Amino acid sequence: MSARPIGDYAMLSDCRSAALVTSDGSVDWLCLPRFDSPALFARLLDEEAGFWAIRPACPAEVTRRYVEDTLVLETTFRTREGTLVLLDALALGRGERAHALGTSSPGLLLRRLACTEGRVPVEIVYAPRPEFGLVRPLMQPVRGGLIARGGADVLTLSSPVEFRTSGSVADAALTLRAGQNVGLALQAGRAWAPDPPRRTSWAVARRIRDTIAGWRSWSRGHADYEGPWRRHVNHSGRVLRAMTYAPTGAMVAAVTTSLPESIGGERNWDYRYTWVRDASFTLHALNTATCEEEETAFFTFLSRACATQVDADPDLQIMYGIDGERDLSERRLPQLRGWRDSAPVRVGNDAWRQRQLDVYGELLDAAHQTYRDIGPFDPLTRSLLIGVAETAARRWQEPDQSLWEIRGPSRHFTHSKLMCWVGLDRAIALSPVLGAASRVADWTRVRDEIHAAILTRGWNEQAGAFTQTFDGTQVDASTLMMPLVGFLPPDDPRIRSTVQAVATRLTDARGLVYRYRSADGLAGLEGPFLLCTFWLAHALALMGQDVAAGRAFETAAACANDVGLLSEEVEPTTGEAIGNYPQALSHIGLINAARAIGDARGADDIGGRAEPG
Template sequence: MSSRPLGDYAMLSDCRSAALVSRDGSVEWLCLPRFDSPAIFARLLDDDAGHWTIGPAGPAEVTRRYVPGTLVLETTFRTREGTLVLTDALALGAGERGHDLGASSAGMVLRQVTCVEGSVPVDMAYAPRPEFGLVHPLMQPVGGGLIARGGATVLTLSSPVELRVSGSVADATFTLRAGRSLGFAMQAGWAWDPDPPCRTSREVRRRVKDTVRGWRSWSRLHVNHEGPWRHLVEHSGRVLKAMTYAPTGAIVAAVTTSLPESIGGERNWDYRYTWIRDASFTLQALSTAACEIEETAFFGFLARASATQLDRGAHLQIIYGVGGERDLSERRLPHLRGWRGSSPVRVGNDAWRQAQLDVYGELLDAAHQTYCAFDPFTRAMLVGVAEAAARRWREPDQGIWEVRGPSRHFTHSKLMCWVGLDRAIALAPLLRASGRVGEWTRVREQIRAAILSQAWNQRIGAFTQTFGGTSLDAALLVMPLVGFLAPDDPRVRSTVRAIGTRLVDPRGLVHRYHAADGLAGQEGTFLLCTFWLAHALAVTGEHPAARRVFETAVSYANDVGLLAEEVDSATGEPIGNFPQALSHIGLINAAQAITPAGPSPGRTTG
């Protein structure tokens, strides 16, 4: 089974799919042609599920970085014999620049290894395993590389060195001297094509440079944040772009599946999809990162994917495939042992079947942030969403955290129904629904009164997770962020203090909740919730505390600035699916909220 720390991985992206590369130069996760496609390399989840490793034959000291302004990875290996630099990228389409990233990407992995000092022996091992390791393909050497064929996918590898083939593994050993560079490329196809993707090392080098120029052209258009964490905000903006499926504008929650929230436990979910739950905070982050085109594309995707007749008793679906697919039925992959033995490994996500009332508010808040001239279909859909919020807000649901137990009256769900109606009232002229404002206003005030009377617990001095409950929930940190109560309201301040005291672990990170949720095992702390605490402290005027919490959260980014979903309270290791979009979204939004308070006394770069 795989046991490598998640922080050892860096992400590559062509804005259609993603790869994870380890510190020792091993590609151990790659899904093509989409984020949610079956994996070609999946050693992340099982040792025998495929990898492609290039690195020095002996021990090495390793440092890594992204080429500035890009998601092109440079890994430097310093050995006794000399120094190697491995440059890795998922190729952007030739000549793609600015907002066009991902428009014509073709699923090509580029790997260039260069000796910059001395003379270094290099090992390469290539073991693709399509369909999450089920397929051990047949390999056939061809001029300039080899073909691997099995299942639905044909993989073409170009190599400037002769490869030894044994079963479904190809390997090579060669020595590079100072000034020498070799380039390799792999491309997935769905037809027999004996031509390698790049015929020469020079062509690989040219495509790497073109991909660097493409990412930098995008980055130059997205420099908006001024403040002590500018580098972190800009990098997180690139991460969100990297997690965007360019053909539709969908943003995945993470690029992996089944990395556990509890090591060895069952909290292992597929996050390679798009959640409406994330919409409003995603749009805020994209705005801060000056990603206007991406904002429009993301909202357009949400509007198209979620269009349905809500007056026929259907709920608004909470999660979609990156192409807008709705049936994401969950299944298990029993042949995979899972990261650190955390099984089951799942693909698909049955949360698509759940009812979550908060999505009405998140979608309408997203529409309110875009505030554009909506087409007739989008107008009709948004009016239907507002009507559904007004009609259904009294119902129990599974809540923002997708609790898999009985439905309950979650305060956050009611809060977001209030948000939905509040935004629909503001949007009414654009929605051509001014005649509904009176009714929407009446129901909005009913929801407000219910929350204030049934969710506030005087004894614990906080709004609680459920109506009439006693448990805290970090999701209620958004209460002052969405405008339900003023930041200086004593109940808001008291709730923020209670969460900052009772849901925070000794490391200073925030748990989502401590209440039972119908699943075995204990999860880690959530980085999103920690950034929410920093954000809430900032808007309530607790600026020094906000900066301390923010600095604590960003300290858990790995060496190339990527954030996981959670942090293990016992070990401080990143856990959960990786990298996690919501963690980077929380970072961007909290940094923007804290920035007016002045410079941070601590860490200012990634």
């Protein structure tokens, strides 16, 4: 069983793929060359599924951080006899600066050890397991490293250190003294292609320096945000950049699959894809974090991936692969036990087949946010957006699975109706640039019908809140979106009452917010959802309650680990991170809430109350 806390992991990224590294120097998750590729190391999900560990061969105190303005990880081990510094990076393309892609092939994991004082004995254990642990490759020592062959992959480990091999595991031992350093590199290639070149320690150090320069070049161009929690916002912007597939502009919801929402339960999904649902949240966050190029690229990706004859299609798909793929059929991996025995482990996500009516609103809201930045829509995009609005107008009264992807009977979820209202509201605003003036009267009529229906059937006087479903009684955190999207003014008594209901009935003792507490067709209970806590902070800020908003913000932000990464949820009893990780929506919620609180405080109070940095 894999028992390492999820929050113990730091992320590496080359904006195409990702790795997760423990605090004691073990790479337990690596997918190359893409976020959604089969894992080469998957000890995150099963102890037998592969890793690459570098650590002192003696007790050590450990601290770590990201090198300033980068996602290059620096881990410092202090032993009784000396200090070892380990730098880990997924190499950006050679010469990659700002948004210009580099010239070299992606998928190069770099690791550099340096002894800064005294002497430190070091042990290295290398156990690749391609295809999520199915393959135990043959190891072949070669000059300057190791070659591992098995299945469709060949893995080249460049190392000046001599390894011993035993089956499909290799290990090495060395002692470094002050001033000495060693560089290692791992690159995957296809079994039928020439082996990747082996790299010297000097070459590894050079690529790490180039990767640091690449990240800093990007960060310098995205540091204009001046509101509260500036460090948090800038770092979260970098995390979102790290979760963006640079060739297409798609952003993955997380870099992992099957990390559970409830330990030992079945709520284990593959999040290495792009959700239309996240679009408007994402674009607002990218705008706040001054990621204009990512904002434009993300909407362009969505508009191309979603391109379809909407009127002929029964449903606009809710999610896509990072190249725009549509078939994301789900399957189970029985060879993996799952994180803390949370089976099954899944790849693919059958939610792509679900009906979620909210996506119409999210796509049109995304278009509304970006059209001034990206210029006139091309004819195909205009046709798509008009079709989306028409479909929202035609289908808003149908039941669906909601943004929470309930795997049970379809119902009339209030949030789904709300987002159909948003879609038509934004389509009306966009009608001059869409060339759709003739549709405005019909769209306005249906928009107003939806508004009236939500006010009558979505509001429950006894609950004192807008509810999860029409004619329902259950409170749901998604109703916090009402003031965020402009459905009602933040000072409307029904909004204030709904926000209060969420704050009192859906929060735990720490103030973290659950999505809902109703049955959803799955066994087990999930933890509080960090995005929902940031939504609460955002809504409170819009209501002018900036002190309470700051407290809610701090409660959620405090759930970040030592390198500033946020999970999806928090385990209710222990407070540890659960769910797929790092979670883009949590970082998006942080950025959007920080901006809303800053706006509520006003320009004269930037950097004021509850401001950690």
